[in-house]
Amino acid sequence: MSDAAASIPFHAGTEGYTSFRIPAVVVSRVGTVLAFCEGRADSAADHGHIDIVLKRSGDGGRTWGALQVAARNGSDLAGNPAPVVLDTGRILLVHVRSAASATEDAVLRGQVSDADGRRVWVQHSDDDGVTWSDPVEITGSVKKPGWRWYATTPGHAVQLRSGRVVVPANHTVPPTGGDDGTEAKYNSGHCLLSDDRGATWYLGYVDENTDGYINVNETTAAELPDGRVYFNTRNDSPAPGNRADAHSEDGGRTLVRPFRPQAGLTAPVCEASVLQLRDPDLLLYSGPADPAARALMTIRASADGGTTWRSAYTVDGLPAAYSDLARVDADTVGLLYETGDFSAYTTITFRRVPVNRLTWPGTAARTDVESAP
Incomplete structure (x- = not known):
């Protein structure tokens, strides 16, 4: 099923950036599609000079405007964009910053100072993503002393029907056996x-599993019906x-049970995205489906809140890696994902997928809920 309309907002080696990685997508209250990613200036590495860049589309992702820099940290790193559109129309952009020289290995080994390490910031836009506020640091509210690596999402964050904003994230604690990084690394969620719609922040659940069975890493979230x-x-x-999954019954403050394996999703080790549709009631998951490769x-x-899954739409057999999902309109889901003919990191492509291609008998649209996500 490769006939859904596609466009390419980001292509490696163009517009002043060597590489584009880590896509995130949201749709504003007036219908503008905002495609975010990391613009990596000097190389494809996860450290160095990295900006959060943005392109906007006023026609549902068919065409794109000029590249904008939504978040910049001088010649250092601003990355892991986690945007969310609020009920007020404001768009929040939560992200991390660090020194360009702060490699993941050095951070994990405790060789990077707190000032140069992974720190958390938030910005906002009140004009549909055209301009962005100055960044405000929130590290002290959401990162515990001793945590080393830290990453938001990647992908979109969510605002619950209660108004609460939830941003999934992950971190690492010092490895067992000492501080030299030679022992096991434990990712935690x-x-x-x-x-208060981004004015103040605090930590929700913390799942630090150190038995090596579950290593919670890049995480995505959705509010179920x-x-x-x-x-x-x-x-x-x-x-x-x-893959692993978990549920919260108190808006992300705690988990009903710690993360457990979700063997119903065949996938390589890679980021993925989830999105809850309200019309029809379907929980969607996007990610590579080859168990051994990013492709x-x-x-x-899922029609049962993530317990069981079925394949609904396969784009093609090409290399593919990180992705994010958004509801574009009543008839369309948008998929922003890394792909290319010979490498998963050549382009970040946007694909318009008809909602009726994702449904099956028994998932007819409901009429008692809004069609917007």
Whole structure:
């Protein structure tokens, strides 16, 4: 099923950037599609001079405006964009910053100072993403002393029907056996919460599993129709499959149970995205479906809150890696994803997928809810 309309907002080696990685997409209250990613200036590495760049589309992702820099940290790093559109129309952009020289390995080994390490910031736009406020640091509210690596999402964050903003995130604690980084590295999960639309922030659940069975890494979230929050994460561990999931019944403050393997999602070790549709009631998941390689970008769907999954739409068999999902309009889901003919990191492509391609008998549209996400 490769006939859904596609466009390419970002192509490696153009517009002043060597590489574009880590896509995130939201749709504003007036219908503008905002495609974010990391613009990596000097190389494809995860450290160095990295800006958060943005392109806007007023026609549902068919064409794109000029490249904008939404967040810049001088010649250092601003990355892991986690945007969310609020009920007020304001667009929040939560992200991390660090020194350009702060490699992941050095951070994990405790060789980077707190000032140069991974710190958390937020900006906002009140004009549909045209301009952005000055960044405000929130590290002290959402990062515990001793945490080393830290990353928001990647992908979009969510605002719950209660008004609370939930930003999934992950961190690492010092490795067992000492501080030299030679022992096991334990990824751990947590989320950032705001009950005043981004003015103040605090930590929600913290899931620090150090037995090596589950390593919670890059995490995505959606609010289910029954009000629970569903979290799905990249699992860097020997547990069955490479995905794990969990639910929260209190808006992300705690988890009903710690993350457990989700073997129903065949996937390589890679980031993914989830999105809850309200009309029809379907939970969507996007990510590569080849169990051994970042390839075969596929949207899967669940009608039972993430317990079971079915393949709903396969883009093609090409290399593909990180992705994000957004509801464009009543008839369309947008998929922003990394792909290319010979490398998953050649382009960040946007694909318009008809909602009726994602449904099956028994998932007819409801008429008692709004069609907007």
